[in-house]
Amino acid sequence: MALRYFSNSVRITIHRDLSTVKQPKVEEYEVHSRGRRRSSRHDKRRLILDAARRVFEEVGLEGASLRAIAADAGYTPAALYFHFESKEAVYAELLAESLAALGRAVVDAARGLSGGESLRAAAMAFFDYYANNPRDLDLGFYLLRGGMKPDGLGDDRDRALNAALAAALQPIADAATDMGADEDAARRAVVDTFAHATGLLLLLHTGRIRMFGASARDMMERHVAELVERLGTVRS
Numbered sequence: 001m002a003l004r005y006f007s008n009s010v011r012i013t014i015h016r017d018l019s020t021v022k023q024p025k026v027e028e029y030e031v032h033s034r035g036r037r038r039s040s041r042h043d044k045r046r047l048i049l050d051a052a053r054r055v056f057e058e059v060g061l062e063g064a065s066l067r068a069i070a071a072d073a074g075y076t077p078a079a080l081y082f083h084f085e086s087k088e089a090v091y092a093e094l095l096a097e098s099l100a101a102l103g104r105a106v107v108d109a110a111r112g113l114s115g116g117e118s119l120r121a122a123a124m125a126f127f128d129y130y131a132n133n134p135r136d137l138d139l140g141f142y143l144l145r146g147g148m149k150p151d152g153l154g155d156d157r158d159r160a161l162n163a164a165l166a167a168a169l170q171p172i173a174d175a176a177t178d179m180g181a182d183e184d185a186a187r188r189a190v191v192d193t194f195a196h197a198t199g200l201l202l203l204l205h206t207g208r209i210r211m212f213g214a215s216a217r218d219m220m221e222r223h224v225a226e227l228v229e230r231l232g233t234v235r236s
Contacts, residue, residue: 045083048073049097052090057135061091091139092157096164098136103168105129110171116228119175119189123224126169127197131217134205140165169194179231189227196223 051073055064064087070077084090109125110118130137152158169190176186197220203209204216 041083044075044079048075048080048083049090049094052087053094053135056091056094057138061087064091066090088153088157092153092161095139095153095161098133098139099161099164099168102126102129102136103164106168106171110175113175115175115179116232118178119172119228119231120224122171122175123193123197123227124221126172126193127201127217127220130197130201131204137201137205176231179228181231185231189231192227193224196220 048069052064052069055069055072059068066080066084066087067077069087069090070080073080080090084093106122106125106129110122113121130140153161172193173186173190176189177183181189200209200216200220209216
């Protein structure tokens with residue numbers, strides 16, 4: 001094949017044998033195409049989740065709708081149904097992401113520690129995660145959004161989310177066991193930590209803690225220290 005280039009009165013002719021040029025295989029096109037499609041789906045799903053978080057933060061689960069989420073994301077409601085069957089499904093995925101991040105924070109804090117040090121680190125990591133991420137605490141309290149009557153996201157989703165929360169708290173139970181607590185005592189340590197932390201976090205994020213002139217984190221640290229001391233008597 002001859003390719004001719006003209007520049008003023010100068011003619012340049014390049015002879016090229018196209019048979020020597022490596023042509024992409026059909027399989028390569030297919031792989032790249034699938035990769036782009038997966039990336040596009042992932043990006044669109046991320047945009048939807050980010051939009052949903054904004055909508056949920058503004059109006060809660062009850063006030064939200066797929067139409068409102070679609071509008072915030074810049075898509076049609078029909079486009080959302082390709083990714084999520086309901087607003088509850090969107091909410092559940094956001095909460096699952098939050099609980100996974102919580103779990104990583106707790107595990108990382110307790111890594112390499114044992115006994116009382118591990119329990120203290122894990123318990124305070126749980127508290128600090130929600131102290132620093134109040135919107136994630138809001139997500140976690142979806143069960144009480146309609147008042148004191150529990151209202152979940154569907155049995156299967158609720159079981160999966162409860163299991164994720166239990167996994168995030170497991171390092172506390174493991175530390176208690178390491179200190180000599182039996183299964184029941186370790187479970188009580190988890191419930192004790194969870195209940196105390198969530199109560200203080202509610203006081204912190206609603207500003208009610210200021211009524212008492214107290215520090216929520218200081219109170220949590222004292223409570224955890226007392227728990228560690230009590231568990232320490234089990235082994236002795």
